[in-house]
Amino acid sequence: MVADSQPAVRSPSADVLAPLLELAGQVLLGKQTQLQLAVSCLLARGHLLIEDVPGVGKTTLAHLLARLLGLDYGRIQFTSDMLPADILGASVYDRDQGTFRFHPGPVFAQLVLADEINRATPKAQSALLEAMEEGQVTNEGVLHPLPKPFFVIATQNPQEQVGTFPLPESQLDRFLMRIELGYPDPRAERALLAGRDRRDWLAELMPLLDTAQLLALQQATAQIHVAPALLDYAQALLGASRDTLPAGLSPRAGLGLLAAARAWAFLAGRRMVIPEDLQAVFVPVAGHRIGQQAASQLLADQPVP
Secondary structure (H helix, E strand, O other): OOOOOOOOOOOOOHHHHHHHHHHHHHHOOOOHHHHHHHHHHHHOOOOEEEEOOOOOOHHHHHHHHHHHHOOOEEEEEOOOOOOHHHHHEEEEEEOOOOEEEEEEOOOOOOEEEEEOHHHOOHHHHHHHHHHHHHOEEEEOOEEEEOOOOOEEEEEEOOOOOOOOOOOOHHHHOOOOEEEOOOOOOHHHHHHHHHOOOHHHHHHHOOOOOOHHHHHHHHHHHHOOEOOHHHHHHHHHHHHHHHHHOOOOOOHHHHHHHHHHHHHHHHHOOOOEOOHHHHHHHHHHHHHHHHOHHHHHHHHHHOOOO
């Protein structure tokens, strides 16, 4: 007699994200592709850099995702006089206990908006390196783990604007993707001008997911299959960047490319990556590392398997 088997645990499905993306698209009009890239970045356990002029919805996108995903939200407004302790926290002497106690900074949140990151000096920018790469903060030799999930959305103004500092390559490489929002098309802008205040709308939004569901979705994304032919395609793109450019794409960029492609495939409801998935995320993943024009040219020149 065969013993009764345990019921199979159903793998998390991207279907639960469809209502979230639909509602987000109603708030941030005309930016469905950018929203899908942002959610893909989160599913891939990466961090997102948004570069654009002020006033196009960068902060709204970050606040919108935090509300709909039920994530603890922290905002850091970067300025030229900011210190690392303003981001990470500091140890403060407690008279009653007679010891120093660590007071966490605003980086201790599940979704952190690093607003206008390139208005801070490189010293302040570098405070995020350990947090973004290892999910922890070290203070006086003591490790303080950051919450999970941990997702940084940084915004930066164009380099030609006054009062900006360029992000060093080591900082740029910590971001899985860079995207631009751009101005809305006339139809979307008309709906925006005639519609309700987005700040009031954001305040009324309720979470559509909880932390446990999001972590399960991240885990399911990591299980998406990548066939050997797709690995060959990714390696060919990496190799071409190193052959044609002074500094090509790093192994970290390659791992990020595959993670982003898995996330894009997962959002489309596929259990394996196809070439179109890798192509959809290549420029957002590679553009801030080697230049957007170079990334687009590499993608155009490389034969598709």
